[in-house]
Amino acid sequence: MTQVTHRPPFGEDSSARGSQAADHVRRRTVQAGGLEVPILEAGSGPLVVLLHGFPDHAASWAGVLDRLAQEGYWAVAPAQRGYWPGGAAPDGSYRITSTGQDVLTLIEALGREQADLVGHDFGAAAAYGAASLDARRVRKLVTMAAPHGRQLMNALATDGDQQRRSWYMFFFQSATAEAAVAHNDFAFIDRLWREWSPGYELPDAERAALKETLGAPGVLTEILGYYRQLFTPPADEATQSLQARVFGAVTVPSLYLQGADDNCFSVELSDGMDDLFTNGFERIVIPGAGHFPHVEQPKAVADHILDFLNS
Numbered sequence: 001m002t003q004v005t006h007r008p009p010f011g012e013d014s015s016a017r018g019s020q021a022a023d024h025v026r027r028r029t030v031q032a033g034g035l036e037v038p039i040l041e042a043g044s045g046p047l048v049v050l051l052h053g054f055p056d057h058a059a060s061w062a063g064v065l066d067r068l069a070q071e072g073y074w075a076v077a078p079a080q081r082g083y084w085p086g087g088a089a090p091d092g093s094y095r096i097t098s099t100g101q102d103v104l105t106l107i108e109a110l111g112r113e114q115a116d117l118v119g120h121d122f123g124a125a126a127a128y129g130a131a132s133l134d135a136r137r138v139r140k141l142v143t144m145a146a147p148h149g150r151q152l153m154n155a156l157a158t159d160g161d162q163q164r165r166s167w168y169m170f171f172f173q174s175a176t177a178e179a180a181v182a183h184n185d186f187a188f189i190d191r192l193w194r195e196w197s198p199g200y201e202l203p204d205a206e207r208a209a210l211k212e213t214l215g216a217p218g219v220l221t222e223i224l225g226y227y228r229q230l231f232t233p234p235a236d237e238a239t240q241s242l243q244a245r246v247f248g249a250v251t252v253p254s255l256y257l258q259g260a261d262d263n264c265f266s267v268e269l270s271d272g273m274d275d276l277f278t279n280g281f282e283r284i285v286i287p288g289a290g291h292f293p294h295v296e297q298p299k300a301v302a303d304h305i306l307d308f309l310n311s
Helices: 058-070 097-108 121-132 151-158 160-165 167-170 179-198 204-214 219-228 237-246 298-310
Strands: 026-032 033-040 047-051 073-078 117-122 137-144 254-259 281-286
Touching: 026 073, 026 097, 033 058, 047 121, 047 298, 058 073, 058 204, 058 298, 073 151, 073 254, 097 121, 117 121, 117 179, 117 281, 121 137, 121 237, 151 160, 160 167, 160 237, 167 179, 179 219, 204 219, 254 298
Parallel strands: 047 073, 047 117, 117 137, 137 254, 254 281
Antiparallel strands: 026 033, 033 073
16 A cells, blocks of 8 residues: 655645634545545544535535544544545446445545445445445445435425425536536535525635635536436346445444534435334434534534444
8 A cells, every 4th residue: 555645735724724623633535446535534542434415525524533532443444536636436337336435435445344334415425335345444434415315316206395405416417517616716605505504604714715726726626526427227137236235234332423404415305214224223403503513513413423333
């Protein structure tokens, strides 16, 4: 394994801007899966990998990273494929099968046999994928704001309310998406955060750091690939088989966190999700939080994570 000390493109001092965590969160890159993956890390001990979604980046985990480190864990937040210049998917895939394998590859690159996983949004999808592909590598699973299974795809076909919430997914299929998202200093991204987490205002410095990530050369086109491949089934049978597997049963003890005020994915979307978890499942709805509970209420989220990991 080759590990290269580096200052990854998370924005200037953005890994813990405005937080005491700034003194504790470290930056470097790790060679994994053919990519030099930028990571933020804190602490030492049992490994916990924290996976970001969209429109977000690894820096938003800074407060939770620091808290986990204080409690004796080695907390690592990688950039997901596509989220930095030079980080485009080597195989062109942004499917859950690929991002899930990225997680397993990173665990190995970090020198560990097993890790706890914490994922939000598309990071939750990657965590489900990793646990489904190789449950032996995942001790416990915590996911947020993205239900497992076919609920979302079913809702997009049958539920008018979810179709309205997910309008951006359909818009991202268009050729004008890149220009529209980047227009007027990423006002599109400001709108998503405002709609998805009503009542929460992302601090200016953190907003600027996020836009720096999204505005880096080539990044926006790559990360829109997550959505542009969402509705297209893989062409080859092997990937189709893996795709069915990552949407199936999860055999890892799991916790699901959902903001009560999430206007991206409603709480009801995760109703009945426990049927897919065969080794223990708990869902906790966090009052006063929207789609980004780890940013809006980092202490409450860290408390729930630690209670679960330590149980």
